[in-house]
Structures are given as structure tokens and as C-alpha cells.
Amino acid sequence: MLKARISVSQNKAVRFGVNLCVIGFSCFVSVSSAGESEENYIDFGVGVLSQSSAHFGQYTGLTDAGAYGLFGFGYQGEANEKGGVLSAEGKDLGLDSRSAYLEYKQQGRYKLRFDFDSTPMNRSGSVGSPYIDTGKSHLDLPTNWVGGKLISDLENLQVNDQFELATRRDKYGLLGDLRLNEQWLLKANMSQERKVGLELVAAAFGDGAAPKAVQLPSPVDRKTNSMEFGTSYFSQAGSINLLYTFSRFKNNKDSVSYDNPYTGYRNSSDYDKGGIGRTALEPDNLAHTFLVNGMFRLPGTSRISFVVKQSYLSQDDSLLPYSANPGLTDVSPELPRNSADAEVTQSYLSATYTVRPFKKANIRARYTYRKRDNDTPRDDWYIVKNDSHEQEPDNTYKGAVRVNQPFSNDRQRFDLEGGYRISRAVKATLNYQYYDHHRANNDLAVENSERNTVSARLNYRKRAFSGWLKYQSSRRRGDGYCDSCAYLNSNSSEFAPAQPGANPDKPGNPAYVNDPLLRRSFLADLDENRFIAHGNYTITRDIVLAAKLTSYQKDYVDTDFTGLGQKDGYGVNLNLNYQVNDMLSTFVYVGYDRSEGDQEVYYWNYFLGKDVGDPERGTSDDGGYDAKAENGLGGLGLLWVPENIPLSVTLDYSYFKSKVDYNNFDNHRPDGALPELKSTNHRVSLDADIRLSEKLQLQVVYVYENMSSDDFALDDLEIDSDQSINPVIYAVEEDYNYNVHYLGVAARYSF
Amino acid sequence: MNIMTRVLLMGLLFSFQAWAVEPDVQLTLTGEDQGTCLECHGSGKVSAVLNTAHFVATDPYAPASKSACESCHGPSREHTEFPREIANFHFGQDSKNTTEEQNGQCLNCHENQNRTGWHASEHEANDVGCASCHQIHVSQDKVLHESTQAEVCYSCHLEKKSGQLMRSRHPIREGKMSCGSCHNPHGSGGEHELIKLTTNDTCYECHAEKRGPYLYEHAPVVEDCAICHDAHGTPQPAMLVERPPFLCQECHSESFHPAYVPGSSDLPGGGGDYIGKLVSHSCLNCHQRVHGSNHPAGNIFTR
Numbered sequence A: 001m002l003k004a005r006i007s008v009s010q011n012k013a014v015r016f017g018v019n020l021c022v023i024g025f026s027c028f029v030s031v032s033s034a035g036e037s038e039e040n041y042i043d044f045g046v047g048v049l050s051q052s053s054a055h056f057g058q059y060t061g062l063t064d065a066g067a068y069g070l071f072g073f074g075y076q077g078e079a080n081e082k083g084g085v086l087s088a089e090g091k092d093l094g095l096d097s098r099s100a101y102l103e104y105k106q107q108g109r110y111k112l113r114f115d116f117d118s119t120p121m122n123r124s125g126s127v128g129s130p131y132i133d134t135g136k137s138h139l140d141l142p143t144n145w146v147g148g149k150l151i152s153d154l155e156n157l158q159v160n161d162q163f164e165l166a167t168r169r170d171k172y173g174l175l176g177d178l179r180l181n182e183q184w185l186l187k188a189n190m191s192q193e194r195k196v197g198l199e200l201v202a203a204a205f206g207d208g209a210a211p212k213a214v215q216l217p218s219p220v221d222r223k224t225n226s227m228e229f230g231t232s233y234f235s236q237a238g239s240i241n242l243l244y245t246f247s248r249f250k251n252n253k254d255s256v257s258y259d260n261p262y263t264g265y266r267n268s269s270d271y272d273k274g275g276i277g278r279t280a281l282e283p284d285n286l287a288h289t290f291l292v293n294g295m296f297r298l299p300g301t302s303r304i305s306f307v308v309k310q311s312y313l314s315q316d317d318s319l320l321p322y323s324a325n326p327g328l329t330d331v332s333p334e335l336p337r338n339s340a341d342a343e344v345t346q347s348y349l350s351a352t353y354t355v356r357p358f359k360k361a362n363i364r365a366r367y368t369y370r371k372r373d374n375d376t377p378r379d380d381w382y383i384v385k386n387d388s389h390e391q392e393p394d395n396t397y398k399g400a401v402r403v404n405q406p407f408s409n410d411r412q413r414f415d416l417e418g419g420y421r422i423s424r425a426v427k428a429t430l431n432y433q434y435y436d437h438h439r440a441n442n443d444l445a446v447e448n449s450e451r452n453t454v455s456a457r458l459n460y461r462k463r464a465f466s467g468w469l470k471y472q473s474s475r476r477r478g479d480g481y482c483d484s485c486a487y488l489n490s491n492s493s494e495f496a497p498a499q500p501g502a503n504p505d506k507p508g509n510p511a512y513v514n515d516p517l518l519r520r521s522f523l524a525d526l527d528e529n530r531f532i533a534h535g536n537y538t539i540t541r542d543i544v545l546a547a548k549l550t551s552y553q554k555d556y557v558d559t560d561f562t563g564l565g566q567k568d569g570y571g572v573n574l575n576l577n578y579q580v581n582d583m584l585s586t587f588v589y590v591g592y593d594r595s596e597g598d599q600e601v602y603y604w605n606y607f608l609g610k611d612v613g614d615p616e617r618g619t620s621d622d623g624g625y626d627a628k629a630e631n632g633l634g635g636l637g638l639l640w641v642p643e644n645i646p647l648s649v650t651l652d653y654s655y656f657k658s659k660v661d662y663n664n665f666d667n668h669r670p671d672g673a674l675p676e677l678k679s680t681n682h683r684v685s686l687d688a689d690i691r692l693s694e695k696l697q698l699q700v701v702y703v704y705e706n707m708s709s710d711d712f713a714l715d716d717l718e719i720d721s722d723q724s725i726n727p728v729i730y731a732v733e734e735d736y737n738y739n740v741h742y743l744g745v746a747a748r749y750s751f
Numbered sequence B: 001m002n003i004m005t006r007v008l009l010m011g012l013l014f015s016f017q018a019w020a021v022e023p024d025v026q027l028t029l030t031g032e033d034q035g036t037c038l039e040c041h042g043s044g045k046v047s048a049v050l051n052t053a054h055f056v057a058t059d060p061y062a063p064a065s066k067s068a069c070e071s072c073h074g075p076s077r078e079h080t081e082f083p084r085e086i087a088n089f090h091f092g093q094d095s096k097n098t099t100e101e102q103n104g105q106c107l108n109c110h111e112n113q114n115r116t117g118w119h120a121s122e123h124e125a126n127d128v129g130c131a132s133c134h135q136i137h138v139s140q141d142k143v144l145h146e147s148t149q150a151e152v153c154y155s156c157h158l159e160k161k162s163g164q165l166m167r168s169r170h171p172i173r174e175g176k177m178s179c180g181s182c183h184n185p186h187g188s189g190g191e192h193e194l195i196k197l198t199t200n201d202t203c204y205e206c207h208a209e210k211r212g213p214y215l216y217e218h219a220p221v222v223e224d225c226a227i228c229h230d231a232h233g234t235p236q237p238a239m240l241v242e243r244p245p246f247l248c249q250e251c252h253s254e255s256f257h258p259a260y261v262p263g264s265s266d267l268p269g270g271g272g273d274y275i276g277k278l279v280s281h282s283c284l285n286c287h288q289r290v291h292g293s294n295h296p297a298g299n300i301f302t303r
Helices: B003-021 B044-051 B077-081 B099-110 B149-154 B158-165 B199-204 B219-223
Strands: A041-049 A066-076 A084-091 A099-106 A110-129 A161-179 A184-205 A212-235 A238-251 A255-259 A276-280 A285-297 A303-315 A342-355 A361-374 A380-382 A401-403 A408-421 A426-440 A446-462 A465-479 A526-540 A543-556 A564-579 A584-601 A623-640 A647-666 A677-691 A696-710 A738-750
Touching: A066 A738, A110 A184, A110 A212, A161 A212, A184 A276, A212 A255, A543 B158, A564 B158, A584 B158, A623 B158, A647 B158, B149 B158
Parallel strands: none
Antiparallel strands: A041 A066, A041 A738, A066 A084, A084 A099, A099 A110, A110 A161, A161 A184, A184 A212, A212 A238, A238 A285, A255 A276, A285 A303, A303 A342, A342 A361, A361 A408, A380 A401, A408 A426, A426 A446, A446 A465, A465 A526, A526 A543, A543 A564, A564 A584, A584 A623, A623 A647, A647 A677, A677 A696, A696 A738
16 A cells, blocks of 8 residues: 655654554554654454455455454563663564564664564465365376367366465564674674465476477475675775675475376377376575675775675586386486586676765766676486477487586676766766676577667756756677577587588588577667656645656667567656645655567578578568557545544555557468457555554554456466367466455554 | 644653753763753754664764764754854755765765665765655654655655556565665665665575576576566566567567467467467466476476
8 A cells, every 4th residue: 555655844744653554555654753652562453355356465465355363563662771672563463464573682782683574475366277186296187087189188177176376485584783893793694484385387298399288286385594694894994894695495395296188199199198297396506695895985085885796506406307207118217417516606796986076076987797607517418308208319309409508698897977066956977888798608609799878867956846867878789699500509419410401511500500580689789768857846845746757769770680679668757745734644646658569570490491681581571569558557645634633544545557459460370469458456545543542542444446457368268268289278367356345443552 | 722733842842851861862062061952943853863763872873972963963053153044064955065965974974884885876876865765853764664665765766656556566565575675775886776786686585496506597587587577566477577478579589389479369269279378378388497497308498
């Protein structure tokens, strides 16, 4: 719930000390006037929800219609003679989004704090699955299951189990810091995070030409243990911080396996193996990080700061076999190695120098270097396609053998900025940035891109108005493609030369040129311009207006080659705060943004061995789409603290609408445009705090929210909707439509 | 006398009472033992600072143990003698002191630990003052609390507010996270002032299962999570900047099924061949391990 954005300096209507996060919404921390002494309290109450919706209660746990207990507490002890204070707080203790902390500190000397936080993530309410063992590591189909090639052949396809698609994250933390003296500070932080629940996993069978899939629930049981130890030193000359961080991720589920619902494939009986499939879940991993950062004051107005960070990531989980399917008889059990033996070293270095050569001017120069070194060994892996096809004995067969590609890269960035204060009110700044990115794939293909960016900014601040204008232009170009390297570098070195279309007069095989089309969106040559304007205007002492305008244009160069087109967008936002009088303050805001982009695709076949530029290779008008997206929002609210009545009222209304329109064209398939994606949200919240007596307060919260959504990916979808030749058995998730009323009443007893 | 005046007078009286019972709080002028700032500035709006960390008398590093109000507002002796003619140091948009001067006052004590990068930060370069975000003379500074911090950030970063109203977002609205969960507004030395310097390392703080390294990696994943995701909120699922298949086709636009553009016939009941490439999770209906796979046969992220 977006509460009043009213600065305290303007907020004459001051709420008295109610701080109830009773419904897990953003709490309005009390801004009580000096003198409040009642900092110990117990909250108790009840909330009622009118309609079940996982999306309404996505992060609060308010998902099921009915009643909820609302509990909380706060304790702030008296400081002893040395200033030591014990404090504690618990919020939303009756909900899945509960949190609490216990802290003892002597400000300026030490602090010890224990934290607990629980955050639900509710993706969907009731989801149906044909499997019967939801939550287990192997999912069975019912004993009367009849397999088949198409959905229409699956005679007993029905929902056999319902489950909630949700996870819950519980985090425990212990934090301590100790100030030894004016120069030295020590700190330590330990935390454990546990995540449990269910997620959707998709299982594919068959091959890329005739795939079939099923969505199924996968158990989630993960833990992350982290520790951090650091020390800081500060003096008049500067300061330096040292930090070591250890993080270990552990997944108590290494895989999920499932019965194969299909028993036949479109293209080949070679894939008709039935049996079971198995997917590897996220492996355990370790990270060690060492960080040093600091700042030094140099003579005059100069300062230099730096960060050096070195991380070691490793992952050594035992690998699953190539396939768990007993229906495959020729699967070699020989893995080239028993674990990924994955190791990555990450380095980060940044140094920034700032100086004011004279009073009105400032200069900032920064150099940043990042490197990712992936030392994971490479091996030939004899692929079993989706637990469906026997391994090929001959590694000249397409896709029979793949080599894992450990990605490495290094990046450099240099920034130079100069600012000049033209007058007390006006400051101008110019900035140049150079960015260089090398990507390495074990030296089989090296891709390099550079980006140059210039920007200019004008700041203005005088009396009631402050604002700035910024214009930025950047240009990214890439080169260094390896023109003799195999397409899909993960093919084995024996495969590419054996393919038809190889040109003996040209080094390598042009059919497998590392095609510029593979210059993906984050690599492609790009010209980009951005403009931003922002202003804050204090119209009167009680009225403040803020406005922001943004626009951007992205132009991918060589559209005919890459298919990437243009992306343009703009946005405008306005925010008005009005302090009507001592009792009433209000706000209103509106915003709108729009973006458009286009993309083309190609249908030509690599394996014809056609060179780039060959007309038979394909054209740029094979297909594509235009996408237009619009978002609009608005809201208003007020905070009312009436005279002579121990009452404060907050009212908040927000409105949001988004629309995405895909206009597709495809010269090979005469299909029409897709339906619009639309979401509209109305939300009203009313929060009333009533002081019944010196020790007793009552809070009443009412929320109404209506969400209506059209999403072609979810609307009208059923478990057996996919009657295509490449079917998917869907676990249909809840749509985003709800119309919910919530009423919460809680009392606070202070002592 | 209306209720607000009574509250203010009570606050003033209480503040004097607080001062009276805490003689260790030295509110005298530099080098002088005279009347205090509160004689004129004793309203609740100002004296609320007495209940904050700045005025914990037992903290040897707090202004309460040093020069009290003058620690921030500078030597004020002349101001007490000629209060209307001579102003002492003032903070805020309407101050005659420049942003650099105002910030310098705060940095005298606070340029350490998480703020060593302030001089090199984007906020500093863009003339943002400490007083633009922080409120000192209140009992609870909004920007220091997770549940109200975003409100302060939105006052300049207005365009980020809409993200919290979108279908797919982080739990900032519920107070479970704040802008400071990912960003260090005082300057981190990293990209976008992220707390862990890089986008991926910051995301891994909560999403360690994505860290890998995996046997089979997906290039954009290890390079930058922001290639596919916008952590501020989007109308697409999973905070994606675009939904599959269109997102995937920004890279995978070559032959065979990656390149097919689905149309209305690929909706349920439409009779098309590629419904699975459009509805539910689209490409991820098969290629679900899109962040990487540790399966020996997971080269195309289906296992």
C-alpha cells in the first residue's frame, strides 16, 4: 500500500504513534512528536479476507478467504548507565510474512542483533497435475495411465492432484559489530536462509523436431548459509574496509524424476521409449569473496577511493547419469567425469579519483576492470536427448556429442566527468564513458564489443525550484567474430568438417561460420539515445510538485542481418503533495510510459551450407513482430488528523493499467495478431487509528483491490488444451483476476 | 488553543524536561556556557532530534557528546546575538549553503564504512544532498526504515514507483525489501551503486541457486541478469523485460522452431502447431533450466 509521501517537515498533521504492520502492507512508521514515551506494546486483532487469491496475498500469505490472527509486539528498554538498550519487535506474527528481531546495543560501542524474517511467495492457488505424488522426488502417474503420442491418445488424462504453487523463505540472521575505538570497527554477520515449497518444472521428451512436454510440481528444499567478517579503519586521512564473505548454497533435492506420459513420437520410433525422465535441479555451490575498499583524502580537495574484490565460486555436485530411463538400453554409463568440477574466479577492481581544481569545478575519473575466469574443464558428453533416444555411438552424428562451454569474459570501463558551477543556481556536467567487453569461450570464438557514451547534464536549484536535464548518447560496436569456427561451438570438433556443404577452399566450414545472427541482442551493434528531465517545484509552502520525463531510442544497426530493429520509449510522471491545513495533508500522482519495438526472424537452414549474403540463405521478411507496451498509473491519498478527536485516518487509492500488443507477421504461416495483454488494478485502502485511552489504541484497516487481467498465456488454458503435434500437458496456474475485500481490526496495548 | 498547539507546547516542555533530566547533553555554544538553541528552537519539530541517535549522550561519537547542535550547524555564537541578521549553517533546498557545503558537514563524521564511496557516487555527482533524503529533526527518519524508504527514493526516481504496481515485482510494497536491499545510495563503487558491485552478485544474495557455476551455462545469464529481467517490476511474468518467445527470439532468431512466430491459431482451440511455444511458459515449457543445467545431457536446458 503506497502511503502518503509527505515529508515530515511539511506534515503538520502528525499521527500519534501507531505502528501496526498488521496486514503485511507497507507500514506507516509513526512520526510522533517528541515526547512519546510509550514504546512497549502488544498488538492483537483479527483480519478477514473475502476471497481467495494467491496473487493478492503473494508476499503476505493472505491467500485464503477467511479469518487471520494479527499479533505483534514492541519493546524498547530503558538505557542503563552505560547507554545499553535492549529492544525487540515482532510483526505479523499470525501471518506467513511474520518477522521479529531482538537487539542489544550500546550506541557508539557495540551491537548484537538477532533477526528472523519469513516471506511467502505465492505464485498460484490450486494447480492441477496428472501426477499423484506431489512434493516427492519421483512423480508417478496413476496405475491406469494410458500413454500415447498425442493429447487425444491420453485417454485418462485428468487432474489427479491439486497443489499450491508456493514457496516460503525463512531467514535467520545474527549480526554484531564492535567499535574498538575511534579508528577501528569490527563486524560479523551470519545468516541462514531456508526455502521450501513447490515450483513448476517442465519435462521435455523427444527431440527438437518432435518435442512433447509436461509441466509438473517439483519440490523445493534449499538452504543458504552465509557468513561475513569485516573490519574498518577510519581516520582523518581516509578509511579502509576489509570484508570476507562465505556463502554456501545447499539443495536438499538434487533432481526430480517423473513417469513419461507419452509413448510415441511423431518422427521416429527411435524415440518411443516410454519409461521415466529425470531433471537435475540446482546444484550445491560455494562462494568465497574477499573485498577491500577504501578512500583516501589527498592534498587539497582530491580524494581517491577504490574497491578490489576477488570471488571464488565452485560447484562439485555428483553428476546424474546420462539418463535414468530403464527403457533405454544403449546408454553408456561412462561419464567423462563424475562431477562438473566447476570453478569460476571473479575479479573486480574499481578506482575513482575526484578533485575540485577550483571552487566552481569538479572532476571525477573512474576506471573499472572485471574479469570472469571459468576454469571448468571441457569434455565430450554423449547426449541422451530428453531421456528418449539411445546414445549415438558415432560422434559425427549431429548433436550426438556436445562439449560444455565455460563462459569467460573481461570488461573494462573508463569514465571521465567534469562539472562546472556556472552560478550558485546552475551546474553543468559533461561525461564520457568507454566500455570494452571481451567474451571468451575457451578460445574457440572471441567476441569483442566496445561502447562509447557521452552525456551532458544541467542542474538548476534556486529558491522554490530544483531540477536537472540530461542527454546521453551511446554507440556500441562489436567485432572479432571467428569466421572459421563451428556454428554452435558446442558441437564436437569431429562433427563440423564431416557435414555436407563444407568448402575445401575456405578455411573451416562456411556452413558453420559463427554467424553474425548469433550476435545476440546484448551483443549487437547498437546506437542509443536517452533524455531525462526532472524537476521539483515548491509552488507554495504547502504545495510541492515533482515531475519527471524520460525518453529513449535504441537502434540496432544492421537490422537486415540481425533481425533486431528499433526500440523506442518514453515516460512521464507527476507527483503533487499538498498540506491543506494543520489537520489534513494530501497527495496525488500520475504516470504513463510507452515503448515500441520490433524484431524479425529467419527461417533459412544452416545445413544447406549457404554463405552469408546468399539469396537462398533466407530473407529478413520471413517473420517477426512489433510489440507496443503501455503502462499508466495514478493515485491519490490523504492523511487526516482531526482536531479534538483522538483519531487519524489515512486513505489511499491507486490505479494501474498495462497493455501489451503484439502484432505478429509470418510469411510461412498466415496467422493473425495475438490478443492484447491487459491488466487493470484498482486498490483502495483506509487506515484509521483511534486512541481509546492513554494505553489503548485501535487500528482499523480496510483494503479493497480489484485486479482484472487478460493474458493469452493463461486464459482458457486447460490441462489438455494442447492438441498440436508437439503437445504440452499443462499445470494450469491461477489467473490474475481477483476482487478482494480485507478488513482488519487490531488493538494496541501500550505499557 | 487547538490540539496541535497543545501537543507542541507539551513537546517543548517535555524537551526542556528531557534536557533537565539529562545534564550530560551539553547544548551550550562553542566555548560558551550560555543559553541553548532550544530557547528559540524548542518546538517539537526541532527538538525531536533529542530522541534520535545524534543525541545519545553515552555515545562518545555522537553530537550530544561533542558540540551538540553546533556539530552540524556550526559555531552559532554570533547567531544567538543577532538571530535574524546572522544565520548559522542551514540544511535543505532553501539553504544559502551549497550542496557540497551541506554534505561536508555530515561527512565530517559519516564518511566511513558504507559511505567511503560517497565522493565518487552518482548522487554526489548529481548534486544530491544528504538532506535530500535524510530527516534529522524527527524521531524516525523515513529513509532508514525498510517499510518507508522507497517513498523517499520515489520522490526523485518517480518512474520506479509504477514497478510496485505491476504484476511481477519484488516485495517492497510489503516492507520485506527496500531500495537499500540492492543499492547503496552513498556509493558502492559498483554498477548502479549496487551493494555487491555487480548485478549478478547482488541478485545471488537472495537467489544463490542461480549462482552455479553450472556444467552448461547460458551466456546472457552469467553475463548480466538484467539482460532478461528488470528487478524494479514488469507486467511480464518473473520480472522479465519481455515474455517468451519474443524475449528468447531477441537472440535465438535462426532456423527451425526458435524462429517461428506464433499467432492466434496457436491459442487453445486454434488448431495451430505451436501452442506450446506461446501459452503457459512458452519456450520454458521445454527449456525450463534456462539459468543453466548441471545434467550431463542438459546442453539445451531441457534437463
